[in-house]
Amino acid sequence: MSISRRKFLGWVGAAGLSTTIGKSANAATNKQFTGYPKSFAILHDTTLCVGCRSCEAACNKVNDLPQPDKPFTDLSVLETKRRTTTTGFTVVNKYDNPKDSQNPVFYKKQCNHCLEPACASVCFVRAFKKTKTGAVTYDSSVCVGCRYCIIACPFEIPTFEYDQVLTPRIRKCTMCYPRVIEGLLPGCVEACPMEALSFGKREDMMTIARERFRKYPDRYVDHIYGEHEMGGTSWLYISGTPFNKLDMREDLGITPAPQLTAGALSSVPMIVGLWPVLLAGIYAVSKRKEKIAQTEKQQALTSALDKERPDESDIEEES
Amino acid sequence: MVKGKSLLIGSGISVAIVILFVCFMGALDVKALSKTPDDTQPIMFRPDIITFDNMEVFGKLEKTKAIFLHDQHTDALEKINKDCTACHKTENGRMSQKFMRLKDISREELTKIYCDNCTKCHTEMIAAGEKAGPVKCDECHKERPSIQSSRVPMGFDKSLHFRHYRAQDNKCDRCHHEYDKKSQKLFYAKGKEGTCRYCHKEEPEGDATVKVISMRFASHLACIDCHQQTRAKHMDAGPLRCAGCHDAQEQLKIEKVKHVPRLKRGQPDNVIIKTGDEKGVIPSMMRVPFDHKAHEAYNDTCRVCHLASLESCATCHPLDGSKKATKNGREITLETAFHKRGHQSSCTGCHESKQQDKNCAGCHAFMNKTRQQESAACLRCHMIPLPERTGELSTSKAAKMARLMPQLWKETFGPIYKVDVPKTVVLKDLVNQYEPAEYPHRKVFDAMVKKLDGSKLAQYFHYDDTTLCRGCHHNTPAAGKPPRCANCHDKPFNEDNLFRPGIMGSFHQQCLGCHQKMGVEKYTGCISCHKERKKES
Numbered sequence: 099m100s101i102s103r104r105k106f107l108g109w110v111g112a113a114g115l116s117t118t119i120g121k122s123a124n125a126a127t128n129k130q131f132t133g134y135p136k137s138f139a140i141l142h143d144t145t146l147c148v149g150c151r152s153c154e155a156a157c158n159k160v161n162d163l164p165q166p167d168k169p170f171t172d173l174s175v176l177e178t179k180r181r182t183t184t185t186g187f188t189v190v191n192k193y194d195n196p197k198d199s200q201n202p203v204f205y206k207k208q209c210n211h212c213l214e215p216a217c218a219s220v221c222f223v224r225a226f227k228k229t230k231t232g233a234v235t236y237d238s239s240v241c242v243g244c245r246y247c248i249i250a251c252p253f254e255i256p257t258f259e260y261d262q263v264l265t266p267r268i269r270k271c272t273m274c275y276p277r278v279i280e281g282l283l284p285g286c287v288e289a290c291p292m293e294a295l296s297f298g299k300r301e302d303m304m305t306i307a308r309e310r311f312r313k314y315p316d317r318y319v320d321h322i323y324g325e326h327e328m329g330g331t332s333w334l335y336i337s338g339t340p341f342n343k344l345d346m347r348e349d350l351g352i353t354p355a356p357q358l359t360a361g362a363l364s365s366v367p368m369i370v371g372l373w374p375v376l377l378a379g380i381y382a383v384s385k386r387k388e389k390i391a392q393t394e395k396q397q398a399l400t401s402a403l404d405k406e407r408p409d410e411s412d413i414e415e416e417s
Numbered sequence: 418m419v420k421g422k423s424l425l426i427g428s429g430i431s432v433a434i435v436i437l438f439v440c441f442m443g444a445l446d447v448k449a450l451s452k453t454p455d456d457t458q459p460i461m462f463r464p465d466i467i468t469f470d471n472m473e474v475f476g477k478l479e480k481t482k483a484i485f486l487h488d489q490h491t492d493a494l495e496k497i498n499k500d501c502t503a504c505h506k507t508e509n510g511r512m513s514q515k516f517m518r519l520k521d522i523s524r525e526e527l528t529k530i531y532c533d534n535c536t537k538c539h540t541e542m543i544a545a546g547e548k549a550g551p552v553k554c555d556e557c558h559k560e561r562p563s564i565q566s567s568r569v570p571m572g573f574d575k576s577l578h579f580r581h582y583r584a585q586d587n588k589c590d591r592c593h594h595e596y597d598k599k600s601q602k603l604f605y606a607k608g609k610e611g612t613c614r615y616c617h618k619e620e621p622e623g624d625a626t627v628k629v630i631s632m633r634f635a636s637h638l639a640c641i642d643c644h645q646q647t648r649a650k651h652m653d654a655g656p657l658r659c660a661g662c663h664d665a666q667e668q669l670k671i672e673k674v675k676h677v678p679r680l681k682r683g684q685p686d687n688v689i690i691k692t693g694d695e696k697g698v699i700p701s702m703m704r705v706p707f708d709h710k711a712h713e714a715y716n717d718t719c720r721v722c723h724l725a726s727l728e729s730c731a732t733c734h735p736l737d738g739s740k741k742a743t744k745n746g747r748e749i750t751l752e753t754a755f756h757k758r759g760h761q762s763s764c765t766g767c768h769e770s771k772q773q774d775k776n777c778a779g780c781h782a783f784m785n786k787t788r789q790q791e792s793a794a795c796l797r798c799h800m801i802p803l804p805e806r807t808g809e810l811s812t813s814k815a816a817k818m819a820r821l822m823p824q825l826w827k828e829t830f831g832p833i834y835k836v837d838v839p840k841t842v843v844l845k846d847l848v849n850q851y852e853p854a855e856y857p858h859r860k861v862f863d864a865m866v867k868k869l870d871g872s873k874l875a876q877y878f879h880y881d882d883t884t885l886c887r888g889c890h891h892n893t894p895a896a897g898k899p900p901r902c903a904n905c906h907d908k909p910f911n912e913d914n915l916f917r918p919g920i921m922g923s924f925h926q927q928c929l930g931c932h933q934k935m936g937v938e939k940y941t942g943c944i945s946c947h948k949e950r951k952k953e954s
Contacts, residue, residue: 148929150943171942201933283910291943292929293922298910309916313785376430 103383109375132330133213137232138278139300140287141307142206144337144344145317146294149176149190149204156289157188157208160274179345182208184257187271188286193344203337205344206286206295209234209255209271210324211332216355217247217256225268232300232332233273241268252328252350273332300332307336329354462567464667465489465659469531471515475524483531483557484564488658501645504534512645514637571636571662573613574717576674592639598627608683611727612720679713682727686710690755691731692799698736703799711873722762730754764798765790768874776868777875778934780888783927797878836883838862846903846920851947856928862886889927 155170157163163185168175176192183189188208195203215234218226225241228234243266247256259266274284282288287297296306307322323335328350335341342348465488472478494503505512506519513519517534521527535550535557542549551557573581585591590605596616597604617632630638640655640662647654660667688707693700716722725733734754753763760766772781838859845853865885869875879885890899902923909919918926928946932938938945 146926146930148925148933152943171944173942200936200939291921291925293909293918293926296910298912298915302912302915306915312787315786380430 103386109379133232133300133332134228134230136299136301137230137332138273138297139232139303139332139334140273140284141296141303141334141336143294143296143307143310144203144205144335144339146292147190147204147206148292148294149173149192149202150291151175151190152289152291153206153286153295154186154188154190156285157271158186160277160285161187161272163187176204182255182257182270184259184261184269187269191345193339195339196343197338203339203344205335205337205346207255208286208333209273210253210328211271211273212328212354213330213332214328214354214356216250216252216328219356219359220246220250222246229275231273231275231278233275233278234332235272235275236268236270238265238267250355252347252355300334303334307334310336326352328352329357459563461564463488463564464566464568464664466564466566466568471521472524472527474521475527480554480558481560484559484562486564488660491658511638511642514634567665568659568663569665569668571668572718575677575680577671578680579674579677580672591643596627596629601627610682612718612723614720615726679710680719684709684713684727688729692736694731694736703796703801705798706800721767724762768878771872771874774872775934775936776872779865779931779937780885782934783930794878797880836862836886844924847924848950850950851943852950854946 151170151173158165158170166186176190179191180186180189188206190204190206193203193205195201211228211232211234213228215226215228218224218228218234222244223240223242225237226234226247227237243258245256245258245268247268248258256268256270258268274282274286277284283297287295296303298306304322304325311318311320317338319337319340321336321341323337323341323346324331324333329352335346337344463486465486467485467487469483469485490504491501494500501512504516505514506517507513508519515521517530518526532554536552539549539552543552581592582589589607589610592613593605593610594603595606595609596602613635614632616629617635618629619631619633621631621634622629641657644654644657648657656662656667662668686709688709690705690707691700692702692704712722713719719727731751734749734751736751749757755763756765757763758766758769761770771777840857840859842856842858843853844856847853862885865888869879869885886899887893892905893899903920906918906920906923909922911917911919943949
């Protein structure tokens with residue numbers, strides 16, 4: 099195989115240039131993935147939530163999860179801050195209300211179903227999928243149990259069944275994907291007596307939130323949490339208390355998680371592709387150099403020998 | 418040739434390395450997600466902080482502003498038997514508020530006065546073995562001072578005003594004054610008294626000839642001077658230390674007179690608020706009778722309503738918006754001045770703020786805060802005189818009409834609720850996990866009627882038999898039996914009617930919301946209203 103130096107350097111240059119061009123083109127556009135059109139979302143209005151735990155009970159029921167030690171009607175559970183577990187995909191936590199000490203604030207925590215999920219972007223077997231309903235689903239049949247998703251999730255949601263020796267799974271809220279495609283409401287939404295959870299198209303949920311801001315400007319912080327956080331989520335929150343007071347991270351920024359690593363990761367195939375080419379190129383060029391040197395040496399030798407030859411012939415002639 | 422080739426190969430490799438490096442930097446962005454710990458430094462709060470910023474008038478400051486604790490110095494000087502004169506000079510029997518001078522002359526002089534006098538005293542104290550303040554520049558001019566001000570503004574409420582009035586033997590001229598431009602002197606004008614702030618603003622105003630000192634300056638000059646003089650006579654007097662007036666805790670200790678007699682300054686008992694004038698604005702709305710005397714009692718100072726002067730509202734706020742004027746709120750029409758929401762000085766704004774009371778919140782918290790008043794409500798203020806009095810009222814002059822009005826109001830007060838309210842309502846719409854809830858309808862209604870008792874305002878505006886009903890039965894015609902809740906509230910999340918809650922949501926939001934807002938009974942779980950349904954076996 100012969101490869102010309104000029105051709106090789108041309109390839110390297112083109113490859114390098116194409117990565118830079120690709121990046122700047124992306125930065126200059128207004129287009130960004132803002133979720134599947136008409137996908138669903140759930141709006142959690144913390145000002146309406148009374149902390150009855152009906153959502154937790156309903157979640158337990160629709161997902162066939164084991165019964166907890168304390169029943170769902172036991173509200174003393176709210177005294178400690180909890181997080182999602184392998185057997186509880188959603189938890190309601192209680193927080194002090196700076197506006198009204200008599201009426202605490204309740205915040206329901208579960209998978210936020212990001213529009214561009216970090217868990218899906220790190221999963222190299224594609225066990226996670228952002229579906230068109232808005233739900234981020236998980237397929238345990240392909241999962242290898244690397245738990246990258248747990249590390250990647252900015253909301254610290256996915257949990258791992260450490261107690262399952264043979265078939266451990268990642269467990270998290272499914273946004274009731276199986277129910278939603280059947281036309282049913284998600285379990286928690288259906289059970290909420292206060293309608294503190296609203297379900298519908300993401301745009302409609304946003305409209306409801308804004309209408310509430312307009313009608314009751316004193317009641318709310320003028321921000322829909324999840325509209326832009328981490329590139330937007332399919333769970334949206336409105337509150338009368340600043341979100342950081344409810345342990346909701348306000349330092350996440352609006353860039354979707356995959357985009358943070360996209361720059362670095364997009365170059366992986368390029369590096370993987372380019373290194374062999376580069377090394378092979380270097381090898382080929384040096385080989386060619388050696389070959390040329392060899393040929394030149396040979397030529398020099400031959401010409402040197404040729405110069406000697408007449409003498410020999412002379413000798414021959416002489417003899 | 419060989420040399421050229423290796424050069425090209427070398428540059429190829431370096432291009433690859435650069436690409437790798439760029440990618441690595443991209444990966445570093447992920448770090449932006451990690452949390453940063455908060456920078457917390459303990460900060461002390463004091464009410465007596467004075468920031469030395471006098472030199473700002475001479476241009477940009479070289480150093481950060483020094484912070485001075487006034488009470489600390491007063492106390493320290495008192496201990497060594499020194500009084501205010503240790504730092505403040507006196508001119509014409511009045512103590513200057515400035516430090517060791519009467520006037521600010523130049524930058525250099527000021528620097529010298531502060532640096533020399535402060536350090537001089539501190540050095541002397543230290544030499545005498547006492548505890549003293551800084552002597553080095555940076556100890557006063559700190560980049561990040563660890564003390565912050567907890568000063569609260571001081572106000573002269575009706576009680577405090579009355580106590581001073583009493584103590585001064587009813588002599589208003591001890592404090593109130595006007596300025597005569599010709600003789601350049603202060604004089605007292607009877608019947609012209611107003612709040613200090615009408616003339617003395619946040620910042621000094623006026624030109625070189627007539628300079629109106631700032632409120633801050635004026636109040637310290639007048640109050641402290643008088644307090645000092647009174648104390649010198651061994652009489653009881655107000656505070657001299659900063660904290661005495663400006664500390665939140667100390668303010669609570671100020672004696673309050675419970676029944677303050679009405680302030681007399683020639684104000685009317687009742688006023689008829691005009692909706693037209695002689696200059697051509699045709700009255701379109703009914704005139705509004707206003708009980709001035711009663712409203713005086715509801716507020717702590719006249720300034721709550723009379724923002725810029727004690728003149729009548731129409732003096733500053735024009736009836737007609739087309740008239741151009743910009744001074745003293747003249748660009749705000751009379752209509753806006755009376756109806757502006759969220760403003761404590763307007764009728765609507767103040768009345769709406771009363772709706773936030775716990776007794777009212779059950780209904781009013783749910784009402785759209787940006788809605789327009791119903792036009793029927795306009796007539797509660799812009800009232801149509803009762804028919805049998807019309808003749809008398811329409812012929813009488815404004816002053817007489819105002820006198821007659823209280824009689825009219827009395828007749829409209831105290832609504833009688835003759836509504837047929839069912840005793841209990843069983844809410845069967847949602848029977849599933851729980852038995853139907855029994856709603857004690859009459860008990861709730863009676864409790865609401867009782868809440869009106871204490872409030873004249875509430876009684877006056879809940880005039881109609883069914884006004885109270887509409888707290889829950891909203892969007893319902895005033896007459897007749899209201900429709901069932903489930904007629905409108907059916908399944909939740911209806912795309913055609915996004916903002917209408919479903920039946921379960923509407924019940925729970927209404928009941929629990931009202932209980933929460935009015936502080937009735939705390940939510941203690943579903944079984945506080947519903948009996949659990951026995952499972953059929």
